[in-house]
Amino acid sequence: MWQRGAVTDSAPLDVDLALLGGGGAASLLLAALDRHGVRGLRIAVVDPVRRRGQDRTWAFWGQPGTDLDPLLSASWQQVEVATTARRRVLDLTPLRYAMLRSGPVYDRAAAAERRLDATRIVAPAETVTDDGARVLVRTGDGRAVRAAWVLDSRPRPPARAGRTTWLQHFRGWWLAAERPVFDPARAVLMDFRTPQPRRGVSFGYVLPVSDRYALVEYTEFSPDLLTDAGYDAALAGYRDLLGLDPAGLRVREVENGVIPMTDAPFPVRPSPRVVRLGTAGGATRPSTGFTFSAMYRQADQVARALAAGRPPVPQAAYPRRHRWMDAVALRALDRGGVSGPEFFDRLFDRNPAERVLRFLDGGTTPAEEVAIMNSTRLLPMIAATAGDAAHRVRDRLRPPRPAPAVPPAVVGDTVGAKPGTPPVG
Numbered sequence: 001m002w003q004r005g006a007v008t009d010s011a012p013l014d015v016d017l018a019l020l021g022g023g024g025a026a027s028l029l030l031a032a033l034d035r036h037g038v039r040g041l042r043i044a045v046v047d048p049v050r051r052r053g054q055d056r057t058w059a060f061w062g063q064p065g066t067d068l069d070p071l072l073s074a075s076w077q078q079v080e081v082a083t084t085a086r087r088r089v090l091d092l093t094p095l096r097y098a099m100l101r102s103g104p105v106y107d108r109a110a111a112a113e114r115r116l117d118a119t120r121i122v123a124p125a126e127t128v129t130d131d132g133a134r135v136l137v138r139t140g141d142g143r144a145v146r147a148a149w150v151l152d153s154r155p156r157p158p159a160r161a162g163r164t165t166w167l168q169h170f171r172g173w174w175l176a177a178e179r180p181v182f183d184p185a186r187a188v189l190m191d192f193r194t195p196q197p198r199r200g201v202s203f204g205y206v207l208p209v210s211d212r213y214a215l216v217e218y219t220e221f222s223p224d225l226l227t228d229a230g231y232d233a234a235l236a237g238y239r240d241l242l243g244l245d246p247a248g249l250r251v252r253e254v255e256n257g258v259i260p261m262t263d264a265p266f267p268v269r270p271s272p273r274v275v276r277l278g279t280a281g282g283a284t285r286p287s288t289g290f291t292f293s294a295m296y297r298q299a300d301q302v303a304r305a306l307a308a309g310r311p312p313v314p315q316a317a318y319p320r321r322h323r324w325m326d327a328v329a330l331r332a333l334d335r336g337g338v339s340g341p342e343f344f345d346r347l348f349d350r351n352p353a354e355r356v357l358r359f360l361d362g363g364t365t366p367a368e369e370v371a372i373m374n375s376t377r378l379l380p381m382i383a384a385t386a387g388d389a390a391h392r393v394r395d396r397l398r399p400p401r402p403a404p405a406v407p408p409a410v411v412g413d414t415v416g417a418k419p420g421t422p423p424v425g
């Protein structure tokens with residue numbers, strides 16, 4: 001017999017829904033199922049790791065007044081975008097920029113999982129066989145789950161190599177200051193005053209929780225990762241650029257990450273009864289790496305569908321024309337036709353901030369998108385559009401190349417990862 005949380009027989013566990021991967025996308029989905037009152041559905045969650053605690057910080061924008069509000073660590077009506085030429089303060093009304101730490105999201109998902117009476121299998125999903133009516137999942141500990149639907153958010157490379165393959169890679173320090181040094185009324189969204197890499201874009205950002213506590217990050221959009229020492233040096237450089245005195249700071253936590261930025265395809269429906277969610281399902285916006293809002297939106301759509309007795313298939317994370325625009329923008333940035341700081345500076349200079357953010361979430365109208373495109377420099381974008389079209393034709397004529405896997409984040413033995421450690425100098 002299969003029992004909740006413990007299996008004593010090798011017969012497959014029959015469920016309505018199997019979630020493969022229990023990270024960000026699955027956590028938001030479990031919470032959404034609970035919120036929409038879905039009950040009586042047999043659910044299994046398969047993940048070798050039981051996610052809990054603070055392993056990442058999600059920053060995203062959106063309308064206030066959602067169920068996420070009580071979980072937020074901070075939110076800001078105003079954000080800054082800085083270049084060497086100017087510092088722009090943007091009022092995001094009616095949106096706001098928000099910070100959500102993973103701990104409360106995982107806690108809420110765990111509570112939902114209990115209420116939904118889901119079966120947790122702490123093992124990797126290894127094979128997934130869809131016969132069109134049921135999906136058989138075999139797990140690393142020798143068990144089997146037979147599901148009517150599989151929602152798969154296991155990290156995986158795209159189906160084939162993209163025309164541009166970049167990574168968003170970063171390191172952040174949670175900095176505690178002895179004196180008030182941060183402005184909690186305002187986040188720094190992108191600060192391009194950092195030294196720019198030869199190929200790619202870099203920026204810093206600051207997400208203050210109080211006047212003495214903030215997440216300060218150094219981020220690159222580029223093809224290759226830095227070394228451990230490279231991230232530390234870049235982040236220390238950004239801290240100095242902010243005028244923060246290292247003697248009065250302690251690093252409480254360190255956050256590292258790598259997110260794909262590519263125009264390569266992430267198939268959402270690899271087989272009739274398997275639906276991919278999260279980064280694996282294309283929720284990561286190629287031009288920015290932002291993922292959270294699309295995951296949240298899709299979790300809500302899937303939960304609504306299940307509550308109404310429909311198949312758990314969300315809408316595409318972003319409209320097709322946005323994916324095309326991102327492919328062109330990535331190409332222009334990668335092939336050096338456009339400088340990253342100038343590209344983002346012009347976007348925010350020539351459009352209301354709210355329109356740019358809605359665009360990045362895939363929520364603008366075609367007319368607004370024309371305005372957005374008109375704010376970029378025309379000639380390099382035309383060259384990138386032509387290059388993209390030619391590349392697509394070449395791709396059709398040759399066999400697909402496999403996509404490289406997203407490398408793991410560089411995690412160093414950075415000083416100050418725990419409370420009470422010495423200041424970073």
Ligand SMILES: Cc1cc2nc3c(=O)[nH]c(=O)nc-3n(C[C@H](O)[C@H](O)[C@H](O)COP(=O)(O)OP(=O)(O)OC[C@H]3O[C@@H](n4cnc5c(N)ncnc54)[C@H](O)[C@@H]3O)c2cc1C
Pocket residue numbers: 020021022023024025026046047048049051055056057058059060123124125126153154155255256257258259277278279280289290291292293295
């Ligand atoms: C440090 C960090 C910070 C980020 N910050 C932001 C941000 O500020 N804003 C934003 O929009 N996006 C952000 N992202 C991007 C994105 O939102 C996150 O990566 C998000 O967690 C993606 O959710 P996911 O479910 O696709 O993947 P994950 O959350 O990584 O979950 C995947 C799960 O699959 C499990 N798994 C792996 N192999 C198997 C297997 N064989 N079988 C079963 N399970 C398996 C893993 O254990 C994991 O729990 C960030 C990413 C990182 C890494």
